[in-house]
Amino acid sequence: MIIEDNSFILFQSIIVPAAFSVLALVLGNRLKEKTGWLSSVILLYSTILIGYIQLRLFLEPSLEAIEASYSWLPKIGSLSLGSFTLRADGLSTPIALIISILCTLISIYSVKYMEHEHALGQYFALYLLYASGMIGTVLVTNLAAFFLFFELMLIPSWALIGVWGTGLREKIAFKYFMFTEAGALSLLAGIVATGFIANTFEIFEVSQGMVGIELGVQIAIVVAMLLGLFVKMAIFPLHTWLPDAHAEAPTPISALLSPAMIGIGGYAAIRIVYTGFPAVVKASTPQFMLILSVLALVTMTYGGYMALAQDDIKRLLAFSSISQMGYMLFGIASVSTIGLVGAVLLYVSHGLGKAVLFMVSGVLIHEFKTRSIKELGGLAAKMPYTAIATLIGFLGLMGFPYIIGFWAELYIFTGSMYTALQGFSHLLEPNSIRVLITSLAIVASVLTASYGLWTVRRVFYGQPTEKTMHANEGPMIMIVPIMILAALALILGIYPGLMASSASTYISELLGSIG
């Protein structure tokens, strides 16, 4: 059952933050950092709306999606851009919910972190636009509109890095912009080709429009789109913009870039490729899975190794994000309901866990004015809440039970192993190689445990250093949002059904239709 969104819930959740960004801009110069409270209230409104949808999806298993459609531009020649369609279903709602929760809490966190910065009106205005861009990208199902939102999340974040960042911020913001823009152009090429060939921009109509189109053409389109999305996800070797951008962005923005934004690439891969191009997935399943899983395995391993070599805590977290995106891609590559649900849960887990960790790094920067792990140490007793949150964050990344990350990894690997064993007939064919790759991917998760625990040890254990001698716990206005996110990760870890059940309903139908 799909219900029409008569009360503009979806539309409001996107447009309210965008519209109020003007207010933030106007009031910002007077309210200074307190604008953060305003923007958090605005984003809380979006969160409540999306949370309401997620709750309904969870409580009413028969409810498939909530949709809204608004007529848009007239036809351009023979090609219509279609209508501006929004859809909240088992796949998009959990992602949008995490984004809005993160945006709300990090806005509060910004109040303290950004308090001595300049031009906070502009900061929070861009922040709200950025949030609106991310939520919009996830909820919209028209490819043309999708591209617009995709750009809407790029441009404000570019400005946020370039103006309020640290280090070589302008250069790095430029690098970030160029990379993601190149990716976006590849995506655009795919979208335009889809529009002309399938004669529609509606993701849910693309598969019909593609009937009868040569497979090679479809594959080319999928590859172009995936390339664009992989830049966003920072899949190896398209990742080099990420460590720079995430390290030098102002920490609240790092805490959105990494947990919320890059995973959208993975979400879009599921939404666009699986929904729009079932023929490609079906026809090339073993190769499709094999190539993507190898890419995923390389990314997760490489990110893990790079994280081990870092001294800059934010850079370490950035490489850890690359590694986590490898896990997400691994789930996407599994072509199984279990693996795809795992990928969605990984987004949730990474969103919560990595946000916690970036926010912790912000607390450390706020207290000690350094990002170098070498200069930290012995903080466990002085900053107990920060220490607990960090441990929960890293445990979540390494797939520790009681935390949502466990389910994400369990499902991803089970899904991958299941499809591999199903097609298993003899050694040395794609499926049996995938058994091996899946095993290697599980082995690679030792790296996550290693860099996580090692970081905890270097920052929180041992003797205090000169800098940390007189440390105190960070301000509560920063700690409380962190603790809320950590608690969410725990609650979902004990009962993942809250996010997973609607996702599995949707994804099993999606894969069922592919056959």
Added chain:
Amino acid sequence: MAIVPTVGIETIPAWLSWLFPMIGAFLTPLLAKINPRLRDYGAVLFSFLAASMTIMLIPLLFSVEELPKWEVLPWIELEGFPVLSKIEFGVLVDPLSIIMANVVAVISFLIMVYSLGYMKGESGLTRYWFFMNFFIGNMLLLVMSENLVQTLFGWEGVGLCSYALIGFWYRDAKEDYLKTWVGEPPEAYPPSHCGMKAFITTRIGDISLLIGIVIIVAFTGTLSYMELIEKVEHLPHEFMWILVPAAILLFGGPIGKSAQLPLMEWLPDAMAGPATVSALIHAATMVKAGVYLVGRLFPIMYVASKFYPEMGSFFYVVAWIGVITAFVAGTQAITSNEIKKVLAYSTVSQLGYMMLALGVAGTTFEFFIGYTAGVFHLMSHAIFKAALFLTAGAVIHAVESRFLHHMGGIRKEMPITFWSMTLTAFSLMGVPILFSGFWSKDLILESTLLAGQPIMFALAAITAAITAFYSVRMLSLTFLGKKSKHIHELEHEGHHVHEAPKVMWIPYSILAVATVLFGIGAITLLPLGGFGGWLEHTFESYLSRLLGMEHSSTLLAAELATEGALPQELAVIITIGTSLTVLAIGAFIAYKLYIRRSPDPAKLVGSKGVLKSLWNFLFRRWYVNAFFYKVFVYPTISFSNWALKHIEIGGIDKFNYVLANAVRGFSNRFRRTHTGLLNYNVIGMIAGIILLLILVYMVLV
């Protein structure tokens, strides 16, 4: 036979047993806000509640024909999943879980009481009590759990607690070298290092376990232990072979958790934690989780081996790893200079015995003998090793050092501790008749003979001699002989060595008495063959019913009669004879060296020569620890640094900049043509028009 979940009042204690300590753990920070004493006693109270719950399960052991009690609640149901669509949350009450739960809960409670004295005055006690209770809760959850996912929760939960408690003194202060560090240079490690080492090493085992679980669930579609027993019978025969690697991968988890070779190196270093933690987690309970899991999976693998004989190789892997670990770790205990580290090596060695027993059990038809031996030894080891660690803790407290050469000659000052340690060490050595360790170890030796494994028997017997040797060595270095210089210094400073407080000695003397009581109860001449005989009978009737082997037993007996096995009576006699001989040899040599001091061991080893190199080899743990650091730890870090420099920065990122610079370079050159002079522009325009005209001409013609 089909076994279905039941609902009944009898399982309520099984639920509460792990819920109470979990609740206790999360109440700890709140109670601490009210009053520190309330927090301490509250924590102990919750562990007491857990123990009383598990004791309430004991009567079920006497109506074994009604077991298992198996109760499940829905947990996660996901639509559209081909496998793993339904994960339930439940308890499984059977003889194995009842026995294990009681071992865990009762010993935990005694150790919690002891903690009141031992940890007095430490800072960070809220953290301590939280993790202790969280540990007990997770351990009981693991024991009671009904499926592998639920087991993983407990499994990783106890791992986290172990990590946190090993690193309890995370400040790594150099001043506390004598008390909180572990090892001697070049292998001396601070507590936070050891905690991390423990977590990551066991994690490597867990990864193998996880791969095994993923294969099993993808292959059979279920993770419930009871369902798996039935499922394995109906698997397609041509794919049965997948079960063999899957089972061995599953065993990787127990290898890590129970510190078997090659993942044993974390356990000796885990001694950096407080003695209570060593006693509870690294002797009595958590390290037994691996053995427990093998026992849990045993019926499944055993059934599979009936249908697919190659499954037997799984049991051989278990047995061989067990017996080799027992021997290797035993030899390492000979040279260690730290009281707790001797006990840690000994724990590894004894865990190897348990694995050996379970392994050989799977290769015979009379599987219940080996199975009983493993479980019985698990029980008796939990009791005596917990007591040994607690007494060691009392001594360390008294002499303020972990080194054996800082002890000596304190028998008179600490009589209760001395006698408790002596009784429990006798049980460890396997001194006959009165001590439970004797009976359980004998049963293990006997089961190897019954399985027709003379080499395993020989290795296990040599290990028994070594055990006797290092036990006597440890006892005499700790309590007998002359007082060390260190103690004299302490006395000079006004610290006199004295008996531990009541709150500490009562728990370990209870355990010392318990090991004797179990020993007396296990005398085979008693009705039913004593405790061991009763246990064997219980497991035999329970497991053969579970595996559906009651009726066909005679037929199968003829078919499966193990090659090279001895008749049972003969095996018993050989075992008793051998174990008495090796005990005498090991103890006698140690007596000569460490009590009579003729010859003096230090002079005997000397400073070079064969004995010295052997000593070094054992002291450096067969160089296994150094090997792991050299081959895995350091190369991983240096590889990542190298890759950062040469692949990330020097390779990929450089390529980006080369690309960017090339574009900029090109545009810089090209820019020079844009001079802004009218003449040039007109020439360019004309050239363009001509080019265009040529193009048009070509297209048209």
